[in-house]
Amino acid sequence: MNKPAGTNKTADASHTAGTSRAARVPRVRHNDYGILEPPALGTWRPELTVSVVIPAHGRQEDLERTVASLAAQTYPAELVEVVVADDGSEPPLDVPGARVVRVTDGWGRGAARETGRLAATGDVVHWLDADMVLAPAHLEAHMRWHHLIDHAVVIGDTRFVDAPGEEGVQSEYTRETLESTRMLKDAGAGAYLLHTGASSSVRADLLRAAGGVDAGLNMAEDTELGYRLAQAGAVFIPDPEARAEHVGPSTVMRREKDVHRHNWSYLGDLVPELRWLRAHPHRHWRVPYVRVVVPATTYEETRGAVDAVLAGTPADTAVTITGPWGELTDGRRDCLDEPLLDARLLTHLYRYEPRVRFAEDEPLSAAPTPFLLRLPAGWAPGADTLSRLVRLADADLLGLVCVALAESPRGVVAARLERTAAFARAARLNGADDDLVDEMFGSLWVSGAEYGFVPVAEAESPAGDAARWRAVAAERLAAVKSLKAEVERLSAEVERLSAEAGAESGEQGRLTSLIRHLRSAG
Template identity: 75%
Template sequence: MTRVRHNDYGVLRPPAIGDWTPELRVSVVIPAYDCQEALERTASALAAQTYPAELVEIVVADDGSTPPVELPGARVVRVTGGWGRGAARQTGQLAATGEVIHWLDSDMILAPDHLEAHMRWHHLLDHAVVIGDIRFVTAPGEEGTQPEYTRRTLESTRMLKDAGTSAYLLHTGASTSVRAELLRAAGGVDASLNMAEDTELGYRLAQAGAVFVPDPQARAWHVGPSTVMLREKEVHRHNWSFLGDLVPDLRWLRGHPRRHWRVPYVRVVVRATTYEETRASVDAALAGTLPDAAVTVVGPWGRLTGERRSSLDDPLLDLRLLHNLYAHEPRVTFAESEPVSAAPTPFLLRLPPGWVLGADTLAGLVRLADEDVLGLLCVALAEDADGVVAARLERTAAFARAARFDGPADDLVDELFGVLWVEGGEHGFGTAAEPPPLGGDAAKWRALAARRLAESKELRAQVERLSAEVERLSRAQDEEDPAPGPLSSLIRHLRSAG
């Protein structure tokens, strides 16, 4: 299976339509609510597909239609225990038996090779998410137009090849397809969402290692405008009320500096040692300038039982004190072992015992990782008899994708996303023996001071480079004309400024 770096699926070579032999079964899942006429039109288009009919299953998830929808040749399942698009999609995919789930809206008209265009990618890559080319029309037979946001995004990212971590934003339920195994690894559809369930699912598929492929040959036409086209501001007002909680990647929705969010942006993993040492690490992680960080403290918590004991001579005293301290802190969780993944959280920082983060350390590491969409950032902290002691900032999506291939995880992550080593002292790491002072405002100003210091160092380095260049030019001029010139004055000015 070909390895795709970031989202650059250009290394894949899909076969020409009509010139290959399909093998995978696909379940076309259609949520439906009081749309019998539109559904029959969509079914007619499905019946005319070039993809082998014996490999196609149609599942209609009826979300309480009155009267219930009927569709010969399809399996109709009723949505129970909930309602709305999320519940319908989840009900449909749970009932599906195909190796690929193809989401389809009920008011779509498909080109005859629509399914085939989608499916050829899934035969190449088991973690592809294929996005159809949808045009909106007022009536069947029109050419239609592509949504402006979609058009601009595709043009500015080389058809999502350069989209970095944001490719999932074009994921839509109108016509997308995904391997059933990848969908279930990502957690399926959030049945509680009635809108934006496709965006939220796209985000979790990205964390599961998905590659998003928009295919202009997977043509389809949506009859009538979308809800976003008709009521864009109201849709955003509705969806942004909950997407900030679920999709930490949407940073503009997380402007509040003190709020607790359901899905953190970074999860810091700390192994419990002494009460004082562990507390210093946890408190520093929670007090940084990145407000949506959470901490997992790893230890044998199951040994903390309720029998009578000596309060001060308890052999598990340090462990018990830590549990007391953070039992009611919503951003701290307790685990018996280190998590393999932080999904759906996009970053996981593994912090060695005895080390603490500076005020802006976590935010700075994330910024550095995002500059080149790195999969792993290793921070060298010290060296002991066992080797280099390092903290690791792991990108969830990178390690999820690497897990699909055989080989050392770090080597695969380097190939698929990139790995960088940095020095801990340059990024504000310290030891628990001398923990930094905590506090919201103090943390903010300390981080600002650290950034300004780094900027001043860079400016001084620039002055030195310019001074050297000007001095070189001055020497060259003096060899031609020994009389004093403006370059000499410029050199003196630059030296005094440095």
């Protein structure tokens, strides 16, 4: 039924995706996929299988049209399966050319996508909306990237039309994003924001590593999944040759304000990089922005380090304390002299603190949290240490910031701020190697004293300096607000005097001069 891409007259039968790849897997820096060289359409022989997953609720006719366009693809038919995830349609969907699986656990788009993912058998999962009409080379354009690297997330060129065959337009957000980021090559850590369920594809194992689809999300599930794929090391690639028509406007086009109002209430909890959704200074959030690993030593030393972290900025910071927690028992013991007394006291101290968890070993990754700080025993950060380190890392999208704290007989004692996405990508290529992270994201050494690290014994009390300066800042803001109100009052007075006939120029000049002075002072 389908013409395999390798049967094109210009194709070399011996030129397969597997044999054409260099022994060294390409190493994409940040999201600049320009180093990759995908084959021209129709000039290569595919090897990977793909499962096209279409979540649907009703819309039988639209589905049949979408599946018909899948049947006309240049990608080899024997490498393609179509899975329709039926989200409670009545009567149930029956789509020729597709395997229909019924959503039985939950409902909505997230549940349907996850049901389809779990049923898929392909090397690649290709998401597709139910109201799409694909150009014949759509799948082939997607799949050529997945034959180059195993951590690509490919985004199709979706044009919105009122009826099939029209010219169509991209969404305004997509067009502006692509134009301003050199087709996402310069999008950096925010490339995932263009990830959409209308037409995107990802290796099944990368999708599994990211945790699959959040089945509890009925909207914004594609953005949230894109964020977790980024933390798993993904490179986001929009392909203008993966053309498709979306018949009818998207929900965002029809009800943009309502969609944002709905989605932002969920994404603020799940995507910590959307900092503007986390303006509240004291909220607890499901996914932290930074996770700090603190090794358990004595009760006092560990408490000093953990309390310093919790009192600092950013507020959405969490702590993992590593120690021998599994050795603690509930049996009779000497309460004051048991061997693991310090560990027991720490578990009681932080048992009900939602930002603290206990682990036997250091985590390999903080995902989906975007940053992990590994803090050596005996050291504490200052009130603004973490915020400054993250700003430093984000300025150049660094994958690793090493902080020199002290010299020891075994070498330099250092803290490490690790970007989750950088180490995840390195792990997919050659293990979580610092040199590899440096090659793809960059790294830097800085002085601990410069960034506010001190021995725990020298750390400020959480109720001390940091709290006082926050109070001072609040007073300054109140003063600024009062001055702005005075400027507005005087501005209104000037306008009133200007409008009155016979206003004395000297009085007006005096008021104008006073306003200028107040504005410069504020």
